[in-house]
Amino acid sequence: MATVTPYLCAKDTAAALEFYAAAFGAVETSRWTDPAAGTVGHAEFTVQGARVMIADEWPDGGVYAPTPGRSSVSLVLEVDDVDGLFERAVAAGATVDRPVTDSPHGRGGWLFDPYGHRWHLTAPSPPDVSKSELQRAVGDDYVIS
Template sequence: MATVTPYLCAKDTAAALEFYAAAFGAVETSRWTDPATGTIGHAEFTVEGAVLMIADEWPEGGVYAPDPGRTAVSLVLTVDDVDGLFARAIAAGATVDRPVTDSPYGRGGWLYDPFGHRWHLTAPSADVSKDELREAVGDEYVIS
């Protein structure tokens, strides 16, 4: 199975790394700082075993942080304690997009971090079959 590692961009990567540590218990594993400008050209961190990368904006390379509330990508983070981590992220400065709720496919909620990235914190239900999902959602979706 292939692995995809998200590579985020922030207007202030140092502050983003502090937020991820406070909100998600992130552990920074690498940081490359330009001594001339102080910008972070690359950093890596882990959250609940997932590896993520992040850097400051790089306009000359066409790399920009998302505008608040406008992002083309959401990060889905599977965790054991959705409610606890969600509350921790909100206390650290995230904003609620969709509160934590139960659904046929698990428990989860959506939030925006202060740097414009959208996160779905989720704890999936134990092996739910497509038939069970079809029954749970009714006519709301066609599941194939």
């Protein structure tokens, strides 16, 4: 199976790493700092067993942090205690996009971290939900194939 590793960009990677540790229990595994520029050129951390990379903005390379509140990408983080981790992230500075609710495919909520990245915290999906059950639950709003 292939692996996709997200590579995030932040305006202040050092502070973002502190946020991810406080909000999600992330563990920093690597950091390359440019002392002359005072920037983080590359860092890595793990969260719930997944590896994530992050660096400060690099305008010369066309790499910019997302605009807070507007992101074209969401990071889906599957956790056992959605409510607890969601509350922890909000207490650490995240902004609620959609509160935690139950849905046909499980329990989850959406938030933005202070660096513009959108996170979907979700509980493991129930393994026994069929496509026909999901279709009944969403009604005519979507066609599930």
